[in-house]
Amino acid sequence: MSRQIYINGQFHAPDDAKISVYDHGLLYGDGVFEGMRIYDKKVFRLAEHLKRLDESACAINLQLPISLEQLAADTNETVAKNEIVDGYIRLIVTRGAGPLGLDPFKCSDPQVIIIADSITLYPESYYENGLELVTASTIRNHPAALSPRIKSLNYLNNILAKMEGLKAGCIEALMLNHKGEVAECTGDNLFVIKNGRLNTPPIEAGILEGVTRNAVLELAREAGIETTELPMTRHDIYVADECFLTGSAAEVIPAVTLDGRKIGDGKVGPITQQLNKAFRELVRR
Incomplete structure (x- = not known):
């Protein structure tokens, strides 16, 4: 039709x-x-x-x-x-x-x-094997210029970072804020898991407060997974056990490398799989 x-x-x-x-x-x-x-x-x-x-x-x-x-x-x-x-x-x-x-x-x-x-943001193989990420030189908009919490029609900031990722052979790119801290990717929020604890950048890091992000935080707490919202640098991703992204279009998708370095063992981790399964059950309820 x-x-x-x-x-x-x-x-x-x-x-x-x-x-x-x-x-x-x-x-x-x-x-x-x-x-x-x-x-x-x-x-x-x-x-x-x-x-x-x-x-x-x-x-x-x-x-x-x-x-x-x-x-x-x-x-x-x-x-x-x-x-x-x-x-x-x-x-x-x-x-x-x-x-x-x-x-x-x-x-x-x-x-x-x-x-x-209909929409297919990423091929199914990325959900099974994970994304490769690269850090973009384009930073997230300074919050005193345009608040990243506003979901405006002006996405040029994200598009420039997206182009950097694609030119580097990565379908997604990590964006830092004006302090050099981890903010988010070009279209998705970011989570890391270290020693069983789930962490994601706080709103103050210059991110959009994602609806899927909040749903995953709720699911993690219900499952007894300790969650924190604290500033991170790339070091926290390099040494993480697992990493994944969330977004309305992306849903929950694992990331297995950043800047050519393996995250954890370079494979989709068990907590990522657990939360991805819980999210898919949630949306069907």
Whole structure:
């Protein structure tokens, strides 16, 4: 069937789904978004995603044009109309159209766009054998310039780091913050396991507070695994027993090398496997 794209309460075929070329989302990356997983026709942790969307919009002084309740209903309708069983949904809110120039207060009519489709971020072999990572020279945005907690339409910071990784032969790259500490990868949060303890960088390290990240922390605590959220350097990854990444699109995916060095024994570790299994069971519940 042909996909149906939601724009401001109406559905359009992909070729007919259009917004103004004067929209600030296109011209300046002025807007916010959420990427969400669909499992068995339901959006995983929709309320948490919408809360983060609302907070991102608030942080850039963008008033959502409809309520969160209506956004939830429209998101679910988009999933149903596209007959998605397992897939991915992208919810976007732009500043709207205005004259050329940066002034956001001259914009009107924010655009709400919802796209539901299938997604395969990484081949299955990476989930079985693990990712190879490289450290990017492009650092995470300085929090005093643009807060990494805002999930904005401007992802150029991440894209530049992603290109570094790809050119180095790695599908994902590690990003450091302005202090030289571990932040996150180009699209995923990062975890390490050392001596049975699970650690991930704190929000203050300049990361996006991932919905999947929080779900994995909950699962680990329920399983009796000690968890910490503390600053890390690359040394902590080099000497870790295990490492994995989390994200809505990526889910839980192991990493087995960083900068050409094996993490642990260079294989997917048992706690990573345990949490990956627990997460897959969670989303089906």
